[in-house]
Amino acid sequence: MSNKEKVLIVVVGPTAVGKTDFCVQLAKKLATEVVYADSRQFFKEMQIGTARPTVEEMLNVPHYFVGHLSIKDEYSFGHYEKDALKLLDHLFLKHDFVILSGGSGMYVDAVTKGIDPMPTSNDEIRAHLNQRHKDEGLAPLLKELEIKDPEYYQKVDRANYQRVIRALEVIEITGEKYSSQRKEYVAERSFKILKLGLDRDRQELYDRINLRMDLMLDNGLLKEVESLLPYKDKNALQTVGYKEIFDFWDGKHDWDTAVELLKRNSRRYAKKQLSWFRRDASTHWINPSELDKALEIIKNFD
Missing domain, CATH: 3.40.50.300 (P-loop containing nucleotide triphosphate hydrolases)
Structure with a gap:
């Protein structure tokens, strides 16, 4: 071959x-x-x-x-x-x-x-979300994601805090759902x-x-x-x-x-x-x- x-x-x-x-x-x-x-x-x-x-x-x-x-x-x-x-x-x-x-x-x-090489990122927002995860745990971040983007909430590995934080970061930067910005x-x-x-x-x-x-x-x-x-x-x-x-x-x-x-x-x-x-x-x-x-x-x- x-x-x-x-x-x-x-x-x-x-x-x-x-x-x-x-x-x-x-x-x-x-x-x-x-x-x-x-x-x-x-x-x-x-x-x-x-x-x-x-x-x-x-x-x-x-x-x-x-x-x-x-x-x-x-x-x-x-x-x-x-x-x-x-x-x-x-x-x-x-x-x-x-x-x-x-x-x-x-x-x-x-x-x-x-x-997917989605380029949008913001160090300040990412640092803030990471600090929230450290102080409050994953549950409040998951709840926020469920409210802001229920479609992605259903798909994401909810034990993977990095994916959850990434989605919330993009939502906060763009003001749009993360799921609507992800392409195949x-x-x-x-x-x-x-x-x-x-x-x-x-x-x-x-x-x-x-x-x-x-x-x-x-x-x-x-x-x-x-x-x-x-x-x-x-x-x-x-x-x-x-x-x-x-x-x-x-x-x-x-x-x-x-x-x-x-x-x-x-x-x-x-x-x-x-x-x-x-x-x-x-x-x-x-x-x-x-x-x-x-x-x-x-x-x-x-």
Whole structure:
């Protein structure tokens, strides 16, 4: 294949659907490597609560962007886009196919579409909003965004304070909704993109999520979260699997309630992921057991 015919196989799907095992099996069939687009997997301290691939799962299949950062590091979409594209250029020198395993929609978009270079910014307004976030927390900023731009409020990752602040900054500068100023930006890429979506029967998926949460707790999630208490305000930790147990440590609810919320919020997170990924009509949806079907789709991809 020429460089223009290189193909990035993007595998998306909800938490606990079985992306890791599927990507490993697919990578072995294609003799290639796996790049992660899951912000929850980046930080080495967040191992149990993110269901990071095990050493055994990664055996003979190189994985990238897994546990490569510290929770103390600041890492943005922009950093990831730049690092991922540089890595892909290198991997495509030796592979016709590379797999991108995606759990975080915005990080998948950073690689496949690029980041919309909206230029409007104001250091003073940004500093003021950051100070408000530090003093008051995220909730008041989210409420303001819901009032000023309900359309973007429905789409934004509400745990990502940087995205919320960015939207409010643009609204304050321009006097217009952020959502009305965002265009469908798609950057040029030197490779083709094929998207495979993994899904299961809903009850089966929810049962897998509940089981995964039980296994995380058995494997020491409580101890892992305790070790991260000094960093609980970090954006990376404002996520399912950590927030519920931080709230337990803070005395906001008892342990049984924490476990119940852990499972419920994980199911809600899965629904949100599916809603995000299903927006792309070009995605081929399959069951994780249908590896042969995936290979047929790849074979016929033009």
